[in-house]
Amino acid sequence: MARAVTPRRKAVNTALAWAVGLILFFPILWTILTSFKTEAQAIADPPIFLFFDWTLENYAIVQERSDYMRFLWNSIIIAGCSTLLGVAIGVPAAWSMAFVPSKRTKDILLWMLSTKMLPAVGVLYPIYILFIQLGLLDSRVGLTVVIMLINLPIIIWMLYTYFKEIPGEILEAARMDGAGLREELIHVLTPMAIPGIASTVLLNVILAWNEAFWTLNLTAVDAAPLTAFIASYSSPEGLFFAKLSAASTMAIAPILILGWFSQKQLVRGLTFGAVK
Amino acid sequence: MSLRNALCATTALLTLAGAATAENLVIATVNNGDMIRMQGLTDDFTKQTGHKVEWVTLEENVLRQRVTTDITTKGGAFDIMTIGMYETPIWGANGWLVPLDDLSEDYKVDDILPAMRAGLSHEGTLYAAPFYGESSMVMYRTDLMEKAGMEMPAAPTWQFIRQAAAAMTDRDNDINGICLRGKAGWGEGGAFITVTANSFGARWFDEDWNAQFDQPQWKEALEFYTGMMAESGPPGYATNGFNENLSLFQQGKCGMWIDATVAASFVTNPNDSTVADSVGFALAPNSEGIEKKSNWLWAWALAIPAGTQKADAAKEFIEWATSQGYIELVAANEGWANVPPGARVSLYENPNYKDIPFAQKTLDSILAADPTDPTVDPVPYVGIQFVAIPEFAGIATEVSQEFSAAYAGQQSVDEALAKAQALTNDAMEAAGYR
Numbered sequence: 001m002a003r004a005v006t007p008r009r010k011a012v013n014t015a016l017a018w019a020v021g022l023i024l025f026f027p028i029l030w031t032i033l034t035s036f037k038t039e040a041q042a043i044a045d046p047p048i049f050l051f052f053d054w055t056l057e058n059y060a061i062v063q064e065r066s067d068y069m070r071f072l073w074n075s076i077i078i079a080g081c082s083t084l085l086g087v088a089i090g091v092p093a094a095w096s097m098a099f100v101p102s103k104r105t106k107d108i109l110l111w112m113l114s115t116k117m118l119p120a121v122g123v124l125y126p127i128y129i130l131f132i133q134l135g136l137l138d139s140r141v142g143l144t145v146v147i148m149l150i151n152l153p154i155i156i157w158m159l160y161t162y163f164k165e166i167p168g169e170i171l172e173a174a175r176m177d178g179a180g181l182r183e184e185l186i187h188v189l190t191p192m193a194i195p196g197i198a199s200t201v202l203l204n205v206i207l208a209w210n211e212a213f214w215t216l217n218l219t220a221v222d223a224a225p226l227t228a229f230i231a232s233y234s235s236p237e238g239l240f241f242a243k244l245s246a247a248s249t250m251a252i253a254p255i256l257i258l259g260w261f262s263q264k265q266l267v268r269g270l271t272f273g274a275v276k
Numbered sequence: 277m278s279l280r281n282a283l284c285a286t287t288a289l290l291t292l293a294g295a296a297t298a299e300n301l302v303i304a305t306v307n308n309g310d311m312i313r314m315q316g317l318t319d320d321f322t323k324q325t326g327h328k329v330e331w332v333t334l335e336e337n338v339l340r341q342r343v344t345t346d347i348t349t350k351g352g353a354f355d356i357m358t359i360g361m362y363e364t365p366i367w368g369a370n371g372w373l374v375p376l377d378d379l380s381e382d383y384k385v386d387d388i389l390p391a392m393r394a395g396l397s398h399e400g401t402l403y404a405a406p407f408y409g410e411s412s413m414v415m416y417r418t419d420l421m422e423k424a425g426m427e428m429p430a431a432p433t434w435q436f437i438r439q440a441a442a443a444m445t446d447r448d449n450d451i452n453g454i455c456l457r458g459k460a461g462w463g464e465g466g467a468f469i470t471v472t473a474n475s476f477g478a479r480w481f482d483e484d485w486n487a488q489f490d491q492p493q494w495k496e497a498l499e500f501y502t503g504m505m506a507e508s509g510p511p512g513y514a515t516n517g518f519n520e521n522l523s524l525f526q527q528g529k530c531g532m533w534i535d536a537t538v539a540a541s542f543v544t545n546p547n548d549s550t551v552a553d554s555v556g557f558a559l560a561p562n563s564e565g566i567e568k569k570s571n572w573l574w575a576w577a578l579a580i581p582a583g584t585q586k587a588d589a590a591k592e593f594i595e596w597a598t599s600q601g602y603i604e605l606v607a608a609n610e611g612w613a614n615v616p617p618g619a620r621v622s623l624y625e626n627p628n629y630k631d632i633p634f635a636q637k638t639l640d641s642i643l644a645a646d647p648t649d650p651t652v653d654p655v656p657y658v659g660i661q662f663v664a665i666p667e668f669a670g671i672a673t674e675v676s677q678e679f680s681a682a683y684a685g686q687q688s689v690d691e692a693l694a695k696a697q698a699l700t701n702d703a704m705e706a707a708g709y710r
Contacts, residue, residue: 224332231335237518
């Protein structure tokens with residue numbers, strides 16, 4: 001039987017949740033506010049919170065100096081394609097591990113996850129040389145493949161967790177009705193796992209969007225996404241915090257909006273395996 | 277054929293030839309005011325030559341990693357790279373850069389300040405052309421100095437600086453007598469403490485590449501620095517770098533700041549600085565009885581990686597961007613205070629530039645720096661705030677982390693020096709120097 005929650009406790013929990021939410025959101029809010037300040041206001045001490053002369057000057061400067069749309073388009077292509085490619089590979093992989101496990105399945109899962117523990121810089125040179133040899137340097141194709149490979153362990157793990165929740169008997173029934181492997185995956189398993197797949201896609205789009213090691217090191221002009229756009233406004237010799245904040249706001253805005261609209265889906269997906 | 281027809285034909289041929297050889301240059305550069313200004317003026321270069329320019333602007337440390345990866349693998353992602361005085365002689369010696377030994381006569385290579393040419397050359401061959409150069413100097417609040425009843429000499433000593441800092445400190449009003457770099461990193465606090473140590477007669481290595489942190493000069497320099505900062509520095513100075521101190525100075529919270537000469541244009545800019553009209557300049561200090569001053573020498577320079585297929589067009593760009601003509605172009609568009617400083621002799625002979633309040637002190641500071649003779653005793657290396665060997669960046673970053681821990685009170689000066697001594701000798705032994 002569910003435990004009764006008193007109105008007082010509910011109010012406390014709500015206040016606590018809001019407080020945690022605001023604390024987590026505050027750096028983003030501060031970045032957005034700073035983007036509307038002058039450089040002098042951005043470094044003012046004590047800091048100015050809301051009462052300043054709001055200006056769009058930083059956005060105008062950033063827009064004039066950088067081709068924002070080119071960076072945005074690259075981010076969309078790289079994040080979108082790497083995620084779709086990852087899911088296309090991840091679904092069959094997770095299916096086989098969830099429904100046709102071998103005695104090595106758990107080892108393979110752990111091994112896949114262990115690749116995430118390798119510092120990226122450790123393989124920078126081999127990957128860079130490979131990219132030169134294959135003519136993939138500063139290309140969206142190359143970056144899409146690399147980011148897909150980086151996120152693939154997470155994709156497979158997430159999908160594996162969701163697939164494990166689906167009773168194997170349903171797939172058996174489909175097989176008895178004459179479904180082949182392809183039909184079983186596309187027409188039976190995938191529709192049932194849509195919430196899980198959707199949250200996997202969302203989380204991996206966010207991860208790919210924010211990836212800032214390979215996107216900075218393997219691009220120059222043509223394939224540079226929004227992470228490179230932000231990096232171009234950071235400087236250890238000169239105070240450009242307001243412009244950097246404007247660039248950051250422009251870079252995170254699309255993913256923030258996507259996250260905002262899909263938050264229910266995201267939360268549901270992320271907690272799916274946690275409440276068995 | 278009439279003269280008119282001949283001219284038309286020549287123009288057409290030149291246009292066709294130009295169109296046939298027009299290149300698309302990719303330039304990797306740092307994000308600072310001078311570089312951004314250049315990006316805004318590249319249409320002038322395109323008009324003159326037909327070559328187009330694409331910019332990859334990155335934060336300094338990211339840029340270093342990015343261009344190092346590309347040049348060591350001959351990736352060819354960039355046709356021109358912005359590099360500093362530390363990398364240029366090392367990369368030139370490795371054959372990674374195209375020598376700039378055939379620049380046109382109009383470029384007037386002899387007009388480049390000798391200290392800059394020396395720092396950007398290897399065995400007498402120039403490998404990068406300075407876009408702008410800098411040293412370090414004292415920037416101080418003239419009003420606070422007057423209030424303290426003191427007068428800043430043109431060439432102060434550290435002992436005077438400490439005394440003045442204590443007199444200017446007003447904790448009740450949040451005014452720190454002096455703001456200096458303490459942040460870990462070879463190019464941040466590491467650079468500052470190295471030049472400070474030079475001015476106390478310390479050195480990184482003896483002539484056999486043995487670390488010298490166990491010598492009394494290092495201890496004296498570090499104890500002087502930590503003592504002065506405890507008396508008159510801002511709280512948490514162990515994490516302050518250039519930007520943090522710039523912010524403090526611009527808000528009127530520092531009596532003095534010793535840092536890069538390029539900061540002079542920031543602190544005197546009334547749009548950003550609340551103390552713009554009361555800033556004075558002096559040479560970087562030395563310790564009493566020691567001639568060597570604590571000023572460094574640095575240049576951001578343009579170089580051509582050996583892997584590029586567009587070396588000729590890249591040279592044309594470098595000639596344009598580092599020429600006297602470019603300086604005049606900036607002056608015409610943005611005023612003389614915004615021209616890239618510290619690269620050419622002719623700039624400091626220009627009567628228009630002489631009126632800029634920090635111009636002469638910048639030149640004097642640059643001229644006072646000698647990368648081949650950085651400190652009192654002889655050294656086996658070139659460089660003032662760095663040692664021009666590939667291993668230095670890694671070693672100096674670790675050493676500066678130990679020093680920053682001492683500034684933050686996490687360990688004593690003696691402990692930091694002992695650790696620095698051990699780790700430097702270990703690294704030099706592993707690298708085969710000892």
